[in-house]
Amino acid sequence: xxxxxxxxxxxxxxxxxxxxxxxxxxxxxxxxxxxxxxxxxxxxxxxxxxxxxxxxxxxxxxxxxxxxxxxxxxxxxxxxxxxxxxxxxxxxxxxxxxxxxxxxxxxxxxxxxxxxxxxxxxxxxxxxxxxxxxxxxxxxxxxxxxxxxxxxxxxxxxxxxxxxxxxxxxxxxxxxxxxxxxxxxxxxxxxxxxxxxxxxxxxxxxxxxxxxxxxxxxxxxxxxxxxxxxxxxxxxxxxxxxxxxxxxxxxxxxxxxxxxxxxxxxxxxxxxxxxxxxxxxxxxxxxxxxx
Amino acid sequence: xxxxxxxxxxxxxxxxxxxxxxxxxxxxxxxxxxxxxxxxxxxxxxxxxxxxxxxxxxxxxxxxxxxxxxxxxxxxxxxxxxxxxxxxxxxxxxxxxxxxxxxxxxxxxxxxxxxxxxxxxxxxxxxxxxxxxxxxxxxxxxxxxxxxxxxxxxxxxxxxxxxxxxxxxxxxxxxxxxxxxxxxxxxxxxxxxxxxxxxxxxxxxxxxxxxxxxxxxxxxxxxxxxxxxxxxxxxxxxxxxxxxxxxxxxxxxxxxxxxxxxxxxxxxxxxxxxxxxxxxxxxxxxxxxxx
Numbered sequence: 010x011x012x013x014x015x016x017x018x019x020x021x022x023x024x025x026x027x028x029x030x031x032x033x034x035x036x037x038x039x040x041x042x043x044x045x046x047x048x049x050x051x052x053x054x055x056x057x058x059x060x061x062x063x064x065x066x067x068x069x070x071x072x073x074x075x076x077x078x079x080x081x082x083x084x085x086x087x088x089x090x091x092x093x094x095x096x097x098x099x100x101x102x103x104x105x106x107x108x109x110x111x112x113x114x115x116x117x118x119x120x121x122x123x124x125x126x127x128x129x130x131x132x133x134x135x136x137x138x139x140x141x142x143x144x145x146x147x148x149x150x151x152x153x154x155x156x157x158x159x160x161x162x163x164x165x166x167x168x169x170x171x172x173x174x175x176x177x178x179x180x181x182x183x184x185x186x187x188x189x190x191x192x193x194x195x196x197x198x199x200x201x202x203x204x205x206x207x208x209x210x211x212x213x214x215x216x217x218x219x220x221x222x223x224x225x226x227x228x229x230x231x232x233x234x235x236x237x238x239x240x241x242x243x244x245x246x247x248x249x250x251x252x253x254x255x256x257x258x259x260x261x262x263x264x265x266x267x268x269x270x271x272x273x274x275x276x277x278x279x280x281x282x283x284x285x286x287x288x289x290x291x292x293x294x295x296x297x298x299x300x
Numbered sequence: 301x302x303x304x305x306x307x308x309x310x311x312x313x314x315x316x317x318x319x320x321x322x323x324x325x326x327x328x329x330x331x332x333x334x335x336x337x338x339x340x341x342x343x344x345x346x347x348x349x350x351x352x353x354x355x356x357x358x359x360x361x362x363x364x365x366x367x368x369x370x371x372x373x374x375x376x377x378x379x380x381x382x383x384x385x386x387x388x389x390x391x392x393x394x395x396x397x398x399x400x401x402x403x404x405x406x407x408x409x410x411x412x413x414x415x416x417x418x419x420x421x422x423x424x425x426x427x428x429x430x431x432x433x434x435x436x437x438x439x440x441x442x443x444x445x446x447x448x449x450x451x452x453x454x455x456x457x458x459x460x461x462x463x464x465x466x467x468x469x470x471x472x473x474x475x476x477x478x479x480x481x482x483x484x485x486x487x488x489x490x491x492x493x494x495x496x497x498x499x500x501x502x503x504x505x506x507x508x509x510x511x512x513x514x515x516x517x518x519x520x521x522x523x524x525x526x527x528x529x530x531x532x533x534x535x536x537x538x539x540x541x542x543x544x545x546x547x548x549x550x551x552x553x554x555x556x557x558x559x560x561x562x563x564x565x566x567x568x569x570x571x572x573x574x575x576x577x578x579x580x581x582x583x584x585x586x587x588x589x590x591x
Contacts, residue, residue, distance in 0.1 A: 045382045093339075
């Protein structure tokens with residue numbers, strides 16, 4: 010979720026939670042990260058979300074955030090363990106970065122990985138990270154490894170000075186093409202200001218804005234009338250592998266596209282379609298909103 | 301808490317929780333970090349722990365861990381905000397490191413800090429971190445800054461190869477002396493294997509082992525019979541600013557001492573007293589325990 014006013018995700022999370030073992034097979038742990046200003050908090054549980062006590066908390070405790078990344082896991086590379094549970098967090102340039110991945114990226118697996126296409130040998134893969142400088146994976150997923158690699162690349166390129174938004178977007182696009190050429194690399198990445206979303210194969214989004222209407226979950230018979238919970242200037246983008254609601258217009262992202270969301274607006278897209286114009290108004294004051 | 305078998309902290313946390321705004325003045329946010337193997341999860345809430353929904357979850361959800369660090373905050377440097385809420389986490393050498401601090405360390409404040417004794421100028425303080433390499437603070441507490449500085453020092457000294465336990469302990473002692481000379485630096489630091497505890501002014505610990513007995517909280521009229529919840533080989537060290545129970549033998553740490561706990565045993569202490577002998581038996585299998 011990316012929005013222009015701190016918004017709780019209780020409604021969307023209720024549907025999402027069901028996919029972690031109830032309405033979908035992603036039962037190998039789950040996690041959710043909330044940015045609140047530059048701060049971030051990450052709730053993780055290696056249990057399936059549909060029966061996780063932590064998920065119950067998240068569902069009922071309205072944490073208001075402008076950027077949220079949640080993930081339910083079906084373990085492919087790396088065992089079911091806390092250290093392999095998405096989303097992952099690292100700090101770079103004095104800001105937290107949160108990353109979640111769906112798919113598989115050969116070459117970023119750890120030493121036992123079958124197909125180290127990106128690194129010619131497992132030793133080469135280990136050397137990418139084991140120089141004691143820069144982010145290094147703790148667990149053994151390809152996902153955490155590729156996240157660490159992305160941040161290292163960014164730091165190598167830009168040194169001590171974080172790039173401006175559009176420069177970061179184009180660099181991420183270049184790096185994403187490189188990784189995406191060798192695997193399925195659907196991902197979400199945020200530093201609390203911007204949310205980057207890459208669709209390798211499957212990703213969709215909806216932008217909720219005035220006039221707000223009733224939304225109905227696809228995974229559970231629950232509806233919410235956003236008109237009652239929002240102000241007219243609110244703008245909330247929700248991005249998901251498959252639409253979370255069954256009565257809203259979700260946009261399917263073209264395979265291979267990288268998107269940048271800011272203040273609830275898809276402000277940049279690469280490579281297929283010209284970016285839509287930035288929205289005119291600036292964000293509203295921090296009032297309660299919901300998604 | 302540091303122990304030799306994954307142990308839940310529900311009992312101790314019940315008393316600790318009360319100190320976050322009910323029986324003590326530390327009402328400016330709280331947090332707790334659990335290591336589970338090499339994985340770590342951190343629950344943070346800028347609300348006072350005595351009425352925090354996240355604290356209710358932690359109190360009632362028995363997460364079993366061999367190393368736990370919890371903190372309740374009385375804001376001194378840095379506003380009440382998520383990014384200033386302890387404990388802090390960074391990754392170094394492919395392991396998570398968790399840090400919580402009680403006190404104030406002039407010289408590690410951010411640019412608005414009054415007394416930058418450690419760095420001669422505020423510009424110098426900024427330059428310590430703003431080189432784009434190594435951990436950098438996200439919030440504006442002296443605590444997060446000194447944590448980042450410690451990790452940078454360790455990485456500069458040891459490069460790509462993490463030191464062995466005793467070398468790490470002696471290096472931390474040297475760095476701690478340097479910081480502790482200019483401020484109050486009670487801290488807890490863990491990488492999931494070892495828990496380092498430094499007492500600048502006030503810190504105490506108890507080691508629970510067989511024969512286990514009934515313990516009674518100091519902050520709430522709650523008792524637990526650990527004999528019912530443990531096995532004879534369990535060993536649990538609990539470290540706190542002031543004792544959490546009123547019917548157990550707590551050891552007061554001498555001011556200026558750094559301690560290293562491993563598998564529920566204080567295995568090293570610097571500088572005042574010779575370290576007690578290491579315990580003979582190795583850890584038991586992972587069965588339920590409680591603290």
